[in-house]
Amino acid sequence: MTIAASESRPASGNVARTHSVRLHYTDTSKEILVPEGISVLDAAAATGVRLARQCGIGTCGTCVGRVRDGALVMPDNRIYPLSEGEMADGMRLLCQAKAEADSEVELDYPASMLDDYPLRQATAKVTGMQRLAETVVELTVRLPKQVSLAFRPGQYTRLRVPGTDEWRSYSMASGERQKRELTFTIRLLPTGAMSDYLRDRATIGDQIELEGPLGSFGLASDAGPVLMLAGGTGLAPMLSMLDKLQMSRYKEPIRLVFGCTRVTDLFHLDELEARTSFMTNLSVHVTAAEPHDQPGVLAGTPVSALTADHVSDPATSAYLCGPPAMLEAAFTRLQELGLPRANIHAEQFLPS
Secondary structure, eight states, X not given: OOOOOSOOOOOTTOOOOEEEEEEEXXXXXXXXXEETTSBHHHHHHHTTOOOOOSSSSSSSOTTEEEEEESOEEOOSSOOOSSOHHHHHTTEEETTTOXXXXXXXXXXXXXXXXXXXXXXXXXXXXEEEEEEEETTEEEEEEEOOTTOOOOOOTTOEEEEEOTTSSOEEEEEOOSOTTOSSEEEEEEEOOXXXXXXXXXXXXXXXXXXXXXXXXEOOOOOOSSOSOEEEEEEGGGHHHHHHHHHHHHHTTOOSOEEEEEEESSGGGOOOHHHHHHHHHHOTTEEEXXXXXXXXXXXXXXXXXXXXXXOGGGGOSTTOEEEEEEOHHHHHHHHHHHHXXXXXXXXXXXXXXXXX
């Protein structure tokens, strides 16, 4: 297998060629022709083949795919929301990637998702704000009566910060049953458009524009044990997916490892404990990285809490959401423990 990591250009005077790129969704495969110099995303759109996307300029990470054969290249001298390890593993942003050979690309979502969960724009009303921890606010918004937002648990929505032209992206913490009332857990930064709004001027009844659902993160269709690793507000999509597993009466073991830097950053611990009472196959471990003496909270990070027992079944699927450094460490640790790369699904936080 040859996977090129950066862009090379045909020599002057060469005629651009066209390459076949086969897109392997989790439920089907589609083949497109990609002229050299044209991105895979643009070539797919030109032939009516849909892919998960958002920004189109290589900053959001939504359109990622994994090259398992061939050569997809991206321009040099750019900063991408992919780690060196992910690049080495064949991950490419399809809005930037161009084909230099016939290629095979794996996508971590079903093609049916794009039809089942159509993109919508709406103006919602702020109906709830609750401080969950020193650095976390829960924001609840309600859509108009004529609008409902169907989404795959794990997906996210863009919110426009009221009174600004700034948009921010947050995963839904609410389950798919709540198509009109959406809940988000948002980290409060020392300064920032959304953080300043929530801290200083947000009130119940505010109007907030949204667009979604976006992204492809979500539960795989293969039945098997589930392992979830969440860092900080990366717990949000895990809560949404837990609702899905509860509704479907999932019988396989479910393990959630949730951690924050400080004990005072932890939130929803009572809710997680309550969930274990009515989801008897769910076990929860909580961590805090800074020294503490909080009973029931492990010292360390979600990654340091991982053991071979978490992935003893080779059919285990792992779901990761949190800061890039946590995700990269988790990928490395899980593969050291023997979990195949194809069984690891991730959503990472990106700077605004």
